Amino acid sequence: MEINQNKTIISSKENTVKWYIVDAKNQNLGRLSSKIAYILKNKHSIEYLPYQQGNTHIIIINSKEINVTGKKHEQKTYKRHSGRPGGLKVETFEKLQNRMPNKIIEHAIRGMLPKNSLGRSLFKKVKIYTNSIHPHSSQKPVYLNIH
Template sequence: MSQAIGNTALAYARVWHHVDASDRILGKLAERIALVLMGKHKPIYDPSVDCGDYVVVTNSRNIKVTGRKDQQLLFRKHSMFPGGLKETPYKDMMVKNPDEIIRHAVSGMLPKNKLRDRRLERLYVFPSYRMGILGGNILRSWDDGTLPSDWDPKTPLLGKIPPNNT
């Protein structure tokens, strides 16, 4: 019988999740990503402990918003100098920096505490399907939540790249 009391190192092991953002709603996707980054899907969740997983989001260019948010949503940043407010509409941000839209939404859903920046560092967002070398780390895809049948830890899991998607 084991004499270990409490949570073991295996319980805190971080898993890499892959999310395809094609035709997904921004708010619902950001909520789900925030839960995984916090570790709320694990039975050992503790608000004061950073036990979340890594999340890799691909196809951030194809994210959808509901209602008229694509016309009304503004992203604001300030340089802290007088008159330094910069406002960028949603449509311009989709063309210029689509991964920042998902990062901003997830950041708003995380608790505002000292763990927030550390959790956001585990979020990787890519505008297209190509994720580079990080594809080899992915263990779970959110399609069904299980490991793929042909999973091999020695080969990168890049998935099936669509022929016309770059």
């Protein structure tokens, strides 16, 4: 432990990596993604610093069974552009959920992280799977109950 000139105590971080597993089955998209972004930014820890990333990795399973409220199944749209004239592609929530259900949660979490190099490196610590099978059992993930 060292003390800098402003009398702020900076503790030496342990290099223990924590793995969490989150089941997205019957969870609301916004609430789930905001809590995941909160944990990724390490705000749940007392060692939180806004410019540092924590040692947490998150595994999300059952992404195809995520819920949205209201009429967002038919009305919510996802847009992407190829950069060419007339290259705008618009897709509804239902079609994207049938085609690529992981993209929905990726888009929501990425929008809640910082828009800089820290946010890009934090997003690499999220692993999303459409069903309950994942290859990270050797990391011994802890089940995280989000309600």
